Amino acid sequence: MPNDLPRVAYFPDSFHEVNGVAHTSRHFEAFARRKNLPFLCIRAGDREQSFVEDGNVWTLELPRGIFSFALEKDLRFDPAFPRHIPIIGEVLDRFRPDLIHITGPSEVGMLGAGLAYHRDLPLAASWHTNVHEYLARRSDWLLRFLPERHSQSTGKRIQDLTLAAAARFYSIAKVLFAPNIELCELLESSTGRPCFLMPRGVDTALFTPAKRPIVAPGAHFTLGFVGRLSIEKNIDQLAVIHDELLAQGHTNFRFLVIGHGDEGQGLRARMSHADFPGVLRGEALAEAYASMDLFVFPSHTDTFGNVVLEALASGVPAIVTPDGGPRYIVRENVTGHIVPDEGFTAAIADVIAKPDQLQAMRQAARAYALTASWDAVFEGVYAGYKGILPVDRELAAAAS
Numbered sequence: 001m002p003n004d005l006p007r008v009a010y011f012p013d014s015f016h017e018v019n020g021v022a023h024t025s026r027h028f029e030a031f032a033r034r035k036n037l038p039f040l041c042i043r044a045g046d047r048e049q050s051f052v053e054d055g056n057v058w059t060l061e062l063p064r065g066i067f068s069f070a071l072e073k074d075l076r077f078d079p080a081f082p083r084h085i086p087i088i089g090e091v092l093d094r095f096r097p098d099l100i101h102i103t104g105p106s107e108v109g110m111l112g113a114g115l116a117y118h119r120d121l122p123l124a125a126s127w128h129t130n131v132h133e134y135l136a137r138r139s140d141w142l143l144r145f146l147p148e149r150h151s152q153s154t155g156k157r158i159q160d161l162t163l164a165a166a167a168r169f170y171s172i173a174k175v176l177f178a179p180n181i182e183l184c185e186l187l188e189s190s191t192g193r194p195c196f197l198m199p200r201g202v203d204t205a206l207f208t209p210a211k212r213p214i215v216a217p218g219a220h221f222t223l224g225f226v227g228r229l230s231i232e233k234n235i236d237q238l239a240v241i242h243d244e245l246l247a248q249g250h251t252n253f254r255f256l257v258i259g260h261g262d263e264g265q266g267l268r269a270r271m272s273h274a275d276f277p278g279v280l281r282g283e284a285l286a287e288a289y290a291s292m293d294l295f296v297f298p299s300h301t302d303t304f305g306n307v308v309l310e311a312l313a314s315g316v317p318a319i320v321t322p323d324g325g326p327r328y329i330v331r332e333n334v335t336g337h338i339v340p341d342e343g344f345t346a347a348i349a350d351v352i353a354k355p356d357q358l359q360a361m362r363q364a365a366r367a368y369a370l371t372a373s374w375d376a377v378f379e380g381v382y383a384g385y386k387g388i389l390p391v392d393r394e395l396a397a398a399a400s
Contacts, residue, residue, distance in 0.1 A: 006385055007038040009097035009121075011112030013104045013128070015043040017075050018259070018279055019228070020306050021103050021128045024200060031378040033057050040095045042088060044078065044108050051091065060091050081107040088115065097121060098389060103128055105169045113172055122388040125173035126198055126381075127183055128303060167191050174388040177381060179304035180325045196384035201374030202309045206282070209315030209366055211290040221253040221352055224292035224316065226285070226307040227299070229261030234321075236263070237298035237341055239270040244345040246273070250352070255296075258288055289314035293358070294351055298341060300324055312336075313369035317361035319347050335365040 012025035025041070032039035038056045045061040052059045068078035092115065100116040101124040102109040109125075116123040167190035170176055176191065177198035178184045184195040223241075227233050238255060245253060255274035257267065268276055280288055289295075295311035295318040305326035308318045312329065317336040320326035330336040337347040351358050 005037055005382055006098035006389055007040075007096060008032075008385070009040045009042065009092060009095065009100045009112070011042050011100060011102045011108050013102075013106035013109055014075060015041070016045060018281075019075065020200075020302075020304065023306050024128065025103070027201065027374045028378060028381075029057065029059070031374060034375075038095075040091065040097060042091070042108070042112070044076075044081065044106075049084075049087070051087075058091070058095060060088065062087070078107050082111060085111070085115075092119070099124055099385060101126070102173070105166065113169075117172075122175075122390070123173040124175045124177070124385060124388065125170050126177035127170065127187060128179070163190070175384055177384060180328050183303060183325075194384075194387065196380065198381055198384075199377055200304050200306050200309055200372070201377045202306075202313045202369055202372050203374075204313050204370055204372075206286050207289055207310045207313035207369070208286070209290055209362065211283075211287050212315065213287075213291055218252075222256055222291060222293045223253060223348065224256045224258070224289065224295050224311065225297065226258040226289070226295075226310070227297070229257070229259050229264040229267060231263060232299070232301050233261075234298045234300055234341070235261075235267060237344065238274075238296065239267055240341075241296065241298075241345050241348065242271045242273060245348065248345070248349065250349065253352070256288060256292060258285070285310075286314065289316060292316045294319065294348060295336070296344065296348070297321075297326055298344060299326070302326055305329055309369060309372060312365040313372075315362040315366045317351070317358065317365050319344055319351075329368075331364070331368070335361060335368055 012021060014022040015025050016022060029041050036056050040058045042060045044064050049063060050061045062084045064076050064078035065080050067080045068076040071077050099122040100112050102112040103126050113123060171191035171193060173193060176187050176193050176195040178187055178195055179199050184197060187195045225238060229235055242255060253273060255271060257274055257276050258280050260279050289311055295316045297308055297318055297320050300321050300323040302324045308320060308326045308329050311318050312335055318330050319337045320330050322338055322340060327338050330338055332338050339347050
């Protein structure tokens with residue numbers, strides 16, 4: 001990459017947690033280190049305040065305080081986070097960013113957006129979470145008390161209002177990034193801002209079929225899931241599939257459900273043919289993926305589906321829904337299947353019955369994943385930055 005790239009101050013919603021934003025943010029920082037780019041990551045953490053100046057890559061980690069509250073099992077929101085403005089200001093003064101990049105309307109993102117405005121810096125924003133769909137899903141417990149026609153219209157109204165609020169927030173940025181074409185088109189139409197693709201990459205050295213254990217003849221067929229065990233992931237569908245397979249006479253299978261969340265206890269009670277190892281990372285996670293025969297991901301709300309790409313890299317075909325980002329990763333009948341909820345069990349049974357086809361899918365899944373590079377993803381992000389840099393900086397860079 002050229003040496004005249006902008007100095008980026010990155011304010012991610014999440015960094016250490018187990019979710020797509022954190023996963024992408026860690027890889028973004030790692031990319032900056034590999035390329036020796038001027039990059040400042042300002043993020044929240046549970047530890048004491050820490051500042052590290054490591055060559056061109058600087059990190060400022062700031063603790064959330066006693067007023068923070070849980071959004072997810074491992075993700076919190078601190079309304080008092082602006083107390084850190086003095087130290088952030090000092091670091092920004094030293095770093096002298098050319099732009100600020102935020103990832104969403106968290107306390108960190110809102111602070112980053114405010115600092116961009118007060119310092120007259122261009123703002124970039126990337127969309128990682130379909131907050132409008134998440135909120136609608138999490139309202140189901142309340143909407144079920146309404147008559148069906150009112151429940152559906154109220155749910156749609158909640159989704160539309162949340163999307164309008166999110167679009168209003170994202171419209172303050174000069175350039176947007178999103179993980180799939182559909183979201184880019186939605187953001188461009190709702191904000192009037194240009195949007196560039198920011199998909200996801202995968203570590204194909206970590207996630208590889210080479211880590212698959214030796215499988216004895218007649219061993220059970222392993223159906224895998226990785227992600228938050230929460231309502232917006234549609235994980236109740238896993239229990240439905242489990243029961244339907246048993247009802248059809250399939251007994252030689254087991255689910256491997258990796259992750260944690262509020263719905264985990266209910267799943268454990270309902271799924272007798274399932275193992276729940278909790279959250280896995282690194283080699284343990286890679287080995288778990290490689291041990292799967294088929295990845296089952298029934299989410300309708302994921303903007304991309306990092307876990308689907310990790311499964312493909314491990315040589316594991318995936319079954320996903322026709323909604324959200326995962327459908328852009330999976331090729332029908334090549335690297336898996338794209339089916340509605342009611343089609344999951346039949347698709348799984350078909351794969352179980354055709355071992356030769358499964359083997360071909362495993363090879364195609366790995367081949368596709370080898371084309372997904374994190375470097376290419378972030379090089380595309382830097383290309384998108386060019387349109388928001390001040391003209392005088394562009395002229396100076398061209399002359400140098």
